[in-house]
Structure formats: C-alpha cells, structure tokens
Amino acid sequence: MPLAIGAVAPSFSLPDTDGRSTPLVDGAPAATIVVFTCNHCPYALAWHDRLQAVARDYDARNVRTLQINSNDASRYPRDSLDAMAARVGAGDFAGPYLHDATQEVARKWEAGVTPEVFVLDAGGRLAYRGAADADHGDESLAAAWLRGAVDDVLANRRPAPAETRAVGCSIKWRA
C-alpha cells in the first residue's frame, strides 16, 4: 500500500554529501519536493536537468527541494557517497543531495524507482507522487506534471492527477 495522498509524509533527517544532517522539516516552506534519484540510472540522468530547473525556479517561492539517493552502493558503486559528493562538487545539484544509506527513508516513503517525485503541502501532507512529466526523452515537457502539482499546492488546490506512474530504475535494495 503506497503512501497515501493526503497522509503526512514520514519525517527523516539524512546527511548531505558533506555529512550535514538535513531534516525533512526545516523552517516553514510553502511546499516541499522530495526526489528519490541516483547517479547510475539513465532515467534519473535524463530527467536530472529538468528537476534541477524546478528546484531553482521554485526556490524563490519558498519551495524546498530535497533529493535522496537510497541505492545500495555496495552493489552499485556509482551511487557511493564519494560519487554523490563528486556530482555535488561539480555543481550538478540545485539543493541538498542526501544519502539514505540504510534505505530506511525509501522504505518508509515506499519509493520504488529513480527518479520518483513527491510533493508535500505546507502541512507536510503528500499532495502528489509519481513522474516529473510524461517522457524522459522530451526535455520540452520541462517537468510539467511536477510544476503543475507544485503550482496547485501553492494555490491551495489539490493536484489532479495526484498520482502518476513513475518510470525509471528500480531502487537497488540491499540483499
């Protein structure tokens, strides 16, 4: 049973690539975007720039964006903390890139693939989950579903649809 629309999202605090503990709730954002992503997945890479553009565009509207890598780096070394830090150092991320080493957060949020996006309202309730837009290969879509969901939350509307099918690489769980 996936995390239900309208439910309060499970809290967490995860380290970023510098080891700073980063909580889900920090301040009073008007909305929060959480993206489960990774380094090695072509779908995550294909959507990456669109997601960073969303993070940058909505930052000034008090929308917080957190990106999380939950993959088992022992089997997928490209998802190691060092590899994450290298990407952050190269300026690839518009916001914190968090390491879910125990995979506890991905399990609690019932994330299935990378990339999978979640939008929370100001009360921390889940308003949207799924894909950023309809096609990883079409940059012109510009993460329209995600932007629409955030716009709805900012306008106190319920996103419709509130759920879409996230397409991507399965999260690499520990054996």
Add this chain to the structure above:
Amino acid sequence: MPAGVELLYWDGCPSHPDALADLRAALAELGRTDVRVTLTEVSTDEQAADRGFIGSPTLRIGGVDLMPPPEDEPTGLTCRVYRRRDGRYSPTPDSADLRDALRRVLSRPEQDA
C-alpha cells in the same frame, strides 16, 4: 542466413520494449527485416557476469556489442546508460547510432554467410 541480433535485457529495467521497437524500426529502415531478433533475459548477477552484461538493454550481433562500452564497465543488473548524439542521457541507444551500427555490421560479408 543473416546474422541475428541478440537483445539482452533485465526485466527490472523498463527500457527493453522501447529498445526492441527501435531495433525493429532500424532494421525496417535498412530493408533488413530478414534479420532474426532474439531476446535473452538476464536475471541474476551470476548470469550478468557470465555474459559480460553491463546493463539493459544490450544489443549484440555475433556476440559483439553494437554500442561498444568502455572496457572497465562493470557487469550487473541495471539499466544501461546511453548518450544521444546531442549529448543527452538515455536508457536506449540513439536511433541514428543504432541504424548506423546495424548497417556497418550487417554489411560485412561474414554476417551474410
């Protein structure tokens, strides 16, 4: 009998139906619908290592990768990363690269023996 194309895939990655469609379209474009296409599922890390499988989808003719990867690419059950001609990342090969690779390999005499 023309050489066949082997499409190796891992079911945990959703890209192989698109790759198969792209492959069949490329073969049609080249007028080579006579070329046999076989699908091979790779479902364990051991099979991936045995087959030198670096990700899904992988396309081979005569055991040779149509899109040769770097030599140090690790094997495993994962989605394979391709680059489009414009530099974008993709879970499937660029259609033009695939067509050119097929044309190149299928034009070799030994592939039509």
